[in-house]
Amino acid sequence: DIQMTQSPSAMSASVGDRITITCRASQGISNYLAWFQQKPGKVPKRLIFAASRLHSGVPSRFSGSGSGTEFSLTISSLQPEDFATYYCLQHSTYALLTFGGGTKVEIK
Amino acid sequence: QVQLVQSGAEVKKPGASVKVSCKASGYTFTGHFLHWVRQAPGQGLEWMGRINPNSGGSNYEQKFQGRVTMTRDTSISTAYMELSRLTSDDTAVYYCARGLTAMTLGEEDYWGQGTLVSVSS
Numbered sequence: 001d002i003q004m005t006q007s008p009s010a011m012s013a014s015v016g017d018r019i020t021i022t023c024r025a026s027q028g029i030s031n032y033l034a035w036f037q038q039k040p041g042k043v044p045k046r047l048i049f050a051a052s053r054l055h056s057g058v059p060s061r062f063s064g065s066g067s068g069t070e071f072s073l074t075i076s077s078l079q080p081e082d083f084a085t086y087y088c089l090q091h092s093t094y095a096l097l098t099f100g101g102g103t104k105v106e107i108k
Numbered sequence: 109q110v111q112l113v114q115s116g117a118e119v120k121k122p123g124a125s126v127k128v129s130c131k132a133s134g135y136t137f138t139g140h141f142l143h144w145v146r147q148a149p150g151q152g153l154e155w156m157g158r159i160n161p162n163s164g165g166s167n168y169e170q171k172f173q174g175r176v177t178m179t180r181d182t183s184i185s186t187a188y189m190e191l192s193r194l195t196s197d198d199t200a201v202y203y204c205a206r207g208l209t210a211m212t213l214g215e216e217d218y219w220g221q222g223t224l225v226s227v228s229s
Contacts, residue, residue, distance in 0.1 A: 001170060034208070036153075043203060043219035044153065050211050087153050091209040095158060095167035097143070102152040 002026050002093050006100030012108040017078045021103045023088035025069045032092035035064055035073045039084045047086075048073065083107055110134040112142075112204050112220035119226045125192040128223045130204030137185035138162040143208050144178060144189045146200040147222075154200075159187055194227045201225075 003026040013019050023033065031051035036044040046055050048064035051071055061076045075082055088100040115129040130142065144156040157168035159178040166178040172191070180187045187204060201224050207217040 032209075032211070034210075038153070043222065044217075045219075046207075046210075046217040049215075053213065056214060056216075085152075089153075089155075089208060096169065097155040097158075097208065099145075099153040099155055 001096060002029060002090055002098050004088055004090050004098045004100040006088055006103055008103060009101060010104040010106065012106050013078050014108045015078055015080055017108075019075050019078055019105065021073045021086055021088075021105075023066075023071045023073075023090075023100045025071070025090055028068045029090045029092035031067050032090060033064075033066070033071050034089045034091070035062075036087045036089060037082075037084050038087065044087065078105070080107075110206070110216070110218045112206065112218055114202075114204060114220040114223045117224040117226070119228065120194050122195055122227055122229055124194050124227075125190060126194060126198075126225050127188055127190040128202050128204075128225070130187045130189070130220050132161075132185045132187070132206075137180075138182055140206050141209075142180075142187045143205045144176075145203045145205055145208075147203070148197070148200040151200075156189070156202075161187060191225075194225075196227050198225065199227045 005024045033051045035048040038044040047058050052064045063074045085102050085104045087102050091097045111133045113131045118126050138161045141158050143158045146154050159166040161180045175192050177190045201222040203222050204220040
């Protein structure tokens with residue numbers, strides 16, 4: 001099975017900060033990676049697909065990059081509504097998906 | 109509009125089984141895989157498996173092999189996830205979801221509202 005190591009597990013940041021979250025795959029997954037945002041008590045929603053493509057309606061301050069085993073999600077200027085938990089999801093292995101452990105972004 | 113509506117909360121005793129349903133509407137049920145994802149209290153998301161509603165074929169995360177069964181009833185556009193031999197570690201919110209593996213712009217992800225399964229003696 002492919003393991004996804006996400007870091008950091010939690011972080012504190014201020015409104016306006018630029019932050020980066022990373023996911024490392026235990027083996028190459030090309031660009032079969034998505035990023036999800038989840039707010040407390042809510043279902044997750046996808047922000048990024050195919051590692052770097054912005055889902056429709058997602059603000060342009062979100063961006064994704066990477067390929068192979070190293071991936072990152074960047075928020076260029078953190079907004080109050082961005083405080084949430086973020087997960088990466090790999091789906092390169094046929095019919096077997098894996099989420100990263102999650103990164104909780106809290107207000108400093 | 110696409111909707112996934114799940115069955116209500118369940119309370120089970122250790123060793124029992126639970127069957128959660130996910131009723132789809134607003135699209136062709138047999139045209140999209142459905143995934144099951146769970147989230148224990150205060151924990152992260154965990155993918156459990158998926159079902160192809162067209163063929164009925166399913167794939168499960170190895171951790172759940174032998175304990176989980178995913179089925180569907182195309183006549184009522186409903187998918188089911190049954191988990192057996194429950195322990196307290198299975199206490200979680202269980203979600204059905206569609207579109208998790210999209211690679212093209214415009215393919216939305218849809219999630220059910222979640223079903224809380226509590227396992228306690």
